[in-house]
Amino acid sequence: MMKDAPFHAELADGPVGARAYWMQTEDGLRIRVAHYPGPQEAPEAKGTVLMFPGRTEYVEKYGRVAGDFAEMGYHTLTVDWRGQGLADRMLPDGRVGHVDMFHDYQTDVAAVLDAAAALALPRPFYLAAHSMGGCIGLRALHEGLPVAACAFTGPMWGIRLPGPLRSAAWALGWGSARVGLSHVYTPSTGPASYVATETFETNQLTGDREGWDYMQRQVNAITDLQLGGPSLRWLHQALAECLALARMPSPAMPCIAFVGANERIVDVPRIIARMAAWPGGHLETVPNGRHEVLMEDAATRRHITRQMVEVFEGRPCDGQEALSA
Template identity: 50%
Template sequence: MQLQAAPLYDDIAPGPDSGRAYWVTAADGRRIRFAAWPCEGARGTVLLFPGRTEYVEKYGAAARDFAARGYAMIAIDWRGQGLADRLSPDIRVGHVEDFHDYQLDADAVMDAVAHLDMPKPWHVIGHSMGGAIGLNAVMNGLPVASAAFTGPMWGISIAPVVRQIGWTLAIVAPKVGFGHKLPPSTRYENYVTSQPFEDNALTRDRDMYDMMRAQIAAHPDLAIGGPTLTWLREALKITREMAARPAPSLPCLTFVGAAERIVDVDRIRTRMASWPGGELVIVPDAEHEVLMEIPETRRTVFDRLVAHFDAAAGAGPGEKPAAQSA
């Protein structure tokens, strides 16, 4: 396997100096970007599955925090966002034709992660839309020792009356040629550039919010705005499909901000209540992005994630798994 170097905007990615980005090609020919941050003496690798609108540079800080705790990390630009192939003639929107296509992206990146010999065991973290992709992946046998999720999109926070309208619109619009249009109340502008810090639904940490805004300002090619009606149809379909499937036999730790407003918290509670050995943590005074909350919250979340990974690998805190000790 030959990996082609891809751009990594180091000026906005506050990660370890080891960071490198690569292009990979999914089975259907779509070009995907991912970034890898190796870590000397790593006890394993975190596979970070980002959310909708996100890009690998946004997780440079997370790579730094995991490296400080002894873990390497990779992050993915899903098709339709970041520097991966865009899927709509209007590059401002987030689009996918079939939610299962994201699994093709994950498969291509997993092949590359193996080629790079990233340290095992591997552990997946799925955030928001990446939580749906990640859950679907582990249900289908993703080769990881454990799973973790932050604000996972196992349902979308929509009022019941609006939900039925949304379903109808999302199903009908693509059939009549409007699948690339935005749902009502969404916009073409990227959320962080159009929403002031006050009352934003992502984080209560102004510095992190300012970082996100500065990243988009420096590299507007990373930005996308609202999702298309086809994306909404696919998101509603996949979350309903997965709700009917049993949880995999895999250690799982899930975090949800106490002030979560983007994803359906009831769906998360239901899933985690039926996950054997799974744990749900409600993070006080936190919004959707607990990995980008105030420093004290971030520190607690990262510490708990690493303890979860260590335990799943059969190692004590800060110790290498037995299979990795040589």
């Protein structure tokens, strides 16, 4: 059953009339979904974008993206995954990004689809997914997510880690449960929110000052949105899921993916390999883009959302169109 949830429209800067709702997952957790409205009349509404956010993210962060989709005829439905945003946190220390099993996120996906049905959102559905959401989304596609096409930005199909840290992450992950350390932060991380504490000059997310300020305003105004580093369990589960997905074929549906030329967080070779094997898939590199290409300047964001919609609507994307840098 859906119940009204807090939503901070002034921070989201999205379409007028957006609302958030609590949804209960099958395993008893409370997550938050948000509906950003598109055209209200059926002839004008072209469908609904299911926006799957990344780790640490929350529904308000995609207000401007939803505004682009609304201008092009689409509703947007997005989510606070378990353990982040205003959804139930998984541990007494709510700043730890944690999940018991990576597949648990698919239970959240099911709740998102329940919300779409309860709100009678227009079909067809389309997937747009960022970073961790790209990992969750790819698994959901393999499990029958009812979308007609998909798009990814900086998808977490692999995590960029130095060799020694990767080996340590596997070893620590396997052993953490046996010694009761699954819940502890991964080495070099802690409870501090990256966006709240990093400087613009040194951040790895966006090269656009206004985009950085947009994200920072949100987490500083609503400190409950802040999330720190991942747990050992999360990292181990994420690495295992990326490895499992790498062994699976690309789904047979239209797809476009974007990766920043200055990507430093996810594994770019994995993205290149996946998209090269995706039937009819298209990969576009965003000049000067960092990890969050949808948080770069407005012209870049609109270019990306427009390219996504072209794929959703079955039109060939123009990969040669110039991007603002």
